[in-house]
């Protein structure tokens with residue numbers, strides 16, 4: 001009977017652990033929503049979501065103006081797109097190389113290097129963007145008679161792409177490596193070359209995991225703040241020109257929350273409004289990805 | 302006697318370890334040859350030499366000749382991809398690609414560009430599935446994932462996939478060892494029918510199976526072929542006592 005009692009206690013303990021994760025997530029959501037609602041009581045949600053000017057301040061009359069978050073959204077999208085355009089294909093190709101082509105010796109050299117890259121603080125990446133990449137891009141720009149500001153979406157995006165590359169490559173590499181060798185043999189046995197096998201068999205088979213890797217990288221990029229502060233700036237320009245300075249949602253959350261500590265002025269509350277938008281966004285991204293994986297299951301089983 | 306494949310003095314080394322010792326064996330055209338012997342004696346290694354599946358194994362070294370229609374498949378001028386379209390392979394574990402039934406069978410023809418238009422491809426898929434005895438069962442669900450088929454159906458699908466590229470030789474490495482007796486019986490029946498068009502080499506642990514499906518049998522032991530000959534003869538009057546020991550179940 002002793003073991004039965006123990007079994008029950010252990011089971012209850014693990015249930016509590018699982019429950020706490022759910023409770024905490026809901027708690028975060030509710031807090032965020034509460035503060036966001038307080039914010040939207042002061043600034044109209046329409047002005048916030050569709051306003052084109054971001055220069056938050058309160059007029060002496062007590063009116064809150066300049067809370068149009070569109071420039072932050074466009075800045076986030078622009079930098080994230082650049083980062084993904086750099087990080088995803090490179091990450092995937094590195095993964096393919098390591099899993100399918102590299103000799104064990106090469107793997108033993110490359111994998112630790114990538115893991116180190118993943119461990120570098122993003123501050124250092126930002127530093128790299130300012131001191132190395134931005135000047136380089138500027139000089140390249142000059143050749144084509146383009147003027148780049150020191151801070152630009154391009155350099156922040158590229159460096160952010162380099163930042164997500166190790167995540168992407170290591171997750172995809174795991175996914176490819178996990179596939180049964182029989183799949184490769186079978187394809188090779190039918191006369192396929194290594195590259196045909198990768199494109200037609202292995203990548204489709206690993207698609208759900210690649211999708212997950214993609215999503216994780218994407219959320220890292222959206223959430224990344226330090227690189228943007230250093231390399232893309234704080235100026236909320238409404239532009240899709242990657243050569244200009246832009247800012248992102250997370251950067252503005254930080255700058256809204258630092259300094260002013262009272263939680264009831266519009267500027268501080270705006271941070272929660274922005275946070276809430278991010279929350280919703282990642283939520284839908286996850287649903288989208290799940291949908292993709294489900295569809296893939298239907299087709300590929 | 303004309304051999305489809307003629308193996309002469311084949312030696313195979315995995316690094317320092319020798320797995321095959323100057324093995325010679327002729328595989329008669331449009332017949333089924335069974336390879337039997339205790340585990341680890343080199344049957345799979347031998348089989349995989351016949352379409353150069355061993356090429357990518359690190360530190361492997363192969364000596365000797367494998368003649369397909371009189372031409373050495375290990376000659377430097379041989380295109381391995383093309384070779385494998387002539388010598389197909391079915392593996393131990395049924396391993397359909399995670400795609401639809403149709404796409405599995407169409408895979409080889411697509412790679413080797415064996416068709417002119419979609420309807421020609423449809424024909425290849427249908428013929429291959431029919432030959433593999435699977436068409437009637439699955440013709441209404443060609444677009445479904447192949448992984449949803451039963452184990453026996455999956456293995457027949459793998460056979461259909463292999464014959465879709467119209468090979469001349471089909472190599473099978475213990476194709477029934479993961480299947481139940483009914484599915485096994487179906488595959489055996491199928492092998493018997495396929496013999497009309499294909500030269501077949503089958504590795505099997507099941508001696509009754511070897512006796513049932515093959516015309517020629519080779520008994521492997523520790524990397525040597527101890528005895529090879531007509532199946533009926535080898536099973537009833539083995540010349541070597543090791544063969545006799547194995548087929549009467551004294552070891553292995």
Ligand SMILES: Nc1ncnc2c1ncn2[C@@H]1O[C@H](COP(=O)(O)OP(=O)(O)O)[C@@H](O)[C@H]1O
Pocket residue numbers: 315318320338339340341342343344345346347358
């Ligand atoms: N890739 C490999 N690397 C090293 N040794 C191997 C490899 N494949 C097989 N061997 C060895 O070669 C011998 C023959 O193996 P195998 O051909 O698989 O035997 P069988 O199929 O008759 O059971 C075994 O001793 C096995 O351990």
Ligand SMILES: [Mg+2]
Pocket residue numbers: 344345346474
């Ligand atoms: Mg074997």
